[in-house]
Amino acid sequence: MSAAAPTTTPESTTTPGVQHGAGAHSDGGWGLVPVQTRSERFTSTDPAAFPDVTGREVDWKLSPVARLRALIDGDLDGSPYAYLARETPGATVEWIDRADPRVGTAGTPEDKAAANAWSSAEKVLSVTLDGDEPSAITIGRSSLDREPRAGHTLIHAKANSQAMVVLRNTGAAHLVENVEIVVDEGAHLTVVTLQEWDDDAVHLASHHARIGRDAQLKHFVVSLGGSVVRVNPSAHLAEQGADAELYGVYFADAGQHLEQQVYVHHDAPKTRSRVNYKGALQGAGARTVWIGDVLIARTAPGTDSYEQNRNLVLSEGTRADSIPNLEIETGDIEGAGHASATGRFDDEHLFYLQSRGISEHEARRLVVLGFLVEVIQKIGDADLQTRLVDAIEAELAAGEATSIETVA
Template structure:
């Protein structure tokens, strides 16, 4: 049934639903390792009775094998042959992995609502020692080289009247070495507080940073991280969320700019009843490399996680990588989890890698699953739009808008959503009057 209802992106609800229908029949085979357990791969192949594991040939870098340390040397220097680094262009990320000390910094702009404090701590502060440990050499270097951390504190039971906004801008470097900016940010949200925090990255920089979000019991926290870097920027980072008892954490990652962006997002639960939602959109143009790795560790009972990432690629050598790891440990009874990644390849010469991994070590769960799809437009969908009087190029762009819109609108900040959708349209060379050409579709 046709409808005129529109969301914050200006797209009709019906056209937004095209996101789930743009793939032709048969598209969506997992572009990752086989779904048979590998002997000797952590618990895979050695699972307890009733356990279930999706993994690949040893070594897989599967959740069971995950190594963490605050010492960069404990990881060694990556060569690109390691599972953790095999998708990453090592030449481009090498300056971050070399780990040279630097006093370079980004320019910060802040908007702090009442009930929020921005301060800093030294490297030996107990707060930093209690954070989740880095999962690779790059994150360990960022922890070590940052020399402390900026700390955003939200008071317990605070209900913020607007988002906390941190604008992090790079202006490039006049030195021939383009010094790396090292950073560490901790976001502490008190019990039963409600807060949204926006990290808005822009400009030109080589940036390596860690972000830790400590979600108090019963709190509701949304973290939005926008990577809208200038061409040539390199960004490597690790996000860690520790979700308290009956707390809710939502993360929305939007990656559009930069030459190379590699982000690792980790979630662990500090008590039962926690919920984590990890959403993301990414759009890679010619020669861009965008890599997103996720790790959700269910180790306590009755917690929930949901992962949804969508990406599009266009141009020669555009490359995206999505790795999703979920582990359900023996004690995590009552777990409910699902992860989904979809990639839309718009032109020849672009490549998307998608590898969902799920390891279950108890049969006493509510449900668990994963899915991955990579493909081009469904010709029938484009034919449908064209039959409504819309030219082929506009139809193509409308479908891409719909593909991203349902995730972007989860940010919940109208001005930011509009800006991001406008940036996506610019990449597509959006035609004038695009908003005046609605798409109708039967329910």
């Protein structure tokens, strides 16, 4: 099968040894110098263009690299897989050749694992959204096996369309994939990716979004299942008036690693972004990582941007890393800010509710749901929101049961 030639940014051909825009000089050759401007990170669709991943790199240092090795640089099954699609008029889905000119219009991989998936995928699952009436499509994957696999999905919302795409992931998996999202002029698109994998699943995903003039993208990452799940969305606000809202909800239980590295690039005038990720951790060894990068370029006067991350710690033995970053290259902005907080379960809230006759179990449930549901309610689909609330309740109950057994 013919394939598009791998592409690289100028750094990959003119600066040997460069890793994500950082050279080995004052760092003693370890590749630990941070990128000074987020947009300068090395990109390529060729995994061989990236140095070996050691776990010391800026984008891997908080990830369990040893558990991800087969996906980062191993051989991958890139054949088309079975999926179940439920669609409405205005939404179509089909496999296309990876040499199709539409592939690669949203972005280029920034890490070796994403490049490995890009070069290994034999076909691209193309989702096209068009028409005057709002449309929706749910794509379910539940029959992936435990062998290392590559995937590539392209979601294209055509001009002035309105649509919702739900990517639901369940069952077993050992998957690394790229998801491209192209939002044309005036389109309004909501993308929801649900990670409800089996307990031993491993999933790496890079989402690349390009948002056109006066277009809007609402992007949701909901991670509940899996052993290691790392979903990294990036949004390029490429034309005037582009709008991006990036949301996340995650619940990590014992031994689970849930990670998300978010990047918003304001590259045009009068663009707007909001980032809001909220997570809860419960059980020994539960680990979450959130990194939020926002770059307001010189070409983006009139930008309005804000990002935040909140984490709720429900038990001992957990760890939540939360790192917001904001770069501003122009003084002509409407506003920009970031916030991050990680805190323990509030015993005062628990006491207050119990003093009014509510049991401890019910009080904990109400506090956790109140914390996370704020984000879920923004999806705008009542049935999906109800199902996600039920799933979070199940996670909470399972964690409490494990704690009781451990104490016993």
